[in-house]
Amino acid sequence: MTVEVKNILITGGAGFIGSNLCHYLTKQNFNILCLDNFDDFYSEEIKLNNIKSLINEKSFELIRGDIRDSKLLKTIFENNKIETVIHLAAKAGVRNSILNPTDYFDINVNGTLTLLEAMKSNGVKNLVFASSSSVYGNKNGKLKETETCNEQISPYAVSKKTAKLLNYSYHVNFKMNVINLRLFSVYGKNQRPDLVIHKFFNQISQNKPIEIYGNGETKRDYTYIDNVVEAIYNSVLYIETQTQSVYEIINIGNDNPIPLIELLDCIKEAIQTDKIEFVKKKIEKGDVETTHADIEKAKKLLNYNPSVSLNEGIKLFYDWFKIENL
């Protein structure tokens, strides 16, 4: 029996989450088209390194380009029978979005609109979109997808919410199948250098005190990359198996918010030290106090199981970090 190999377009596929996903999906009978413009939020070298072992794979193609380039999207969709788009390309970074909001709207909102238009024109129906826990704003407690989300703190979060609204309108008007995944503090191999954990390990390896914002009481629902990749894969399969048109918002977190100070304990354990030097800094604009995902919906619809504990995940991260940096 021949197994049908399907084509998936991953936007932002050379980045942190995208590269992990490209590695995983090329092993799952998919042909991957990875569209990335290597934007300057962090270095091109890091992103090329993320995907270098895939470049010669038959099931992988890198397309350098921008999601805002409608001609390019038209060519991609015309030349490849694409079933599903996994849309990860974005200007990321909550804090930076307060300094440069225009870029965030141009890429995250106009870019998403350009992509949706191209999908519509070419009859591409399935979309898995990377939204963010930041759309909940500054709310306490465990957050369900049904929570109202009208008070985002950063322009980044507003751009993610706006993109989600566009996705909804394409679902209603053009029967597009959409899953918006609200991702909570993803970490692991290839993690962005601006994110906590990678940033801390960089500072420690350079014998610098790590910078802590606030008193170490802010909490994050850290989610290991492999669990996020599985959730994205299961979203693709979920859409394929439904008979009705799909529109869902699903939290992908860990249901276990960890105070920053406890994160440091995990890091100490991983690098086997008793002490980490740190300096305290003022909490930055755009940051929320706590993130906490209710993951019942993900468990039910996607068989989601965040199996990697923070202790394990930090050790795995450190194994990767040592190979890349030490």
Ligand SMILES: NC(=O)c1ccc[n+]([C@@H]2O[C@H](COP(=O)([O-])OP(=O)(O)OC[C@H]3O[C@@H](n4cnc5c(N)ncnc54)[C@H](O)[C@@H]3O)[C@@H](O)[C@H]2O)c1
């Ligand atoms: N990392 C997290 O914890 C987290 C949490 C919530 C949501 N997200 C979302 O997940 C997605 C991936 O995040 P990440 O952490 O891997 O970020 P990343 O910056 O590593 O990846 C984004 C990729 O998109 C590419 N890109 C940016 N603008 C583009 C454009 N105009 N055209 C084509 N490519 C473009 C970048 O070059 C980069 O490779 C983003 O949409 C982000 O908002 C991430």
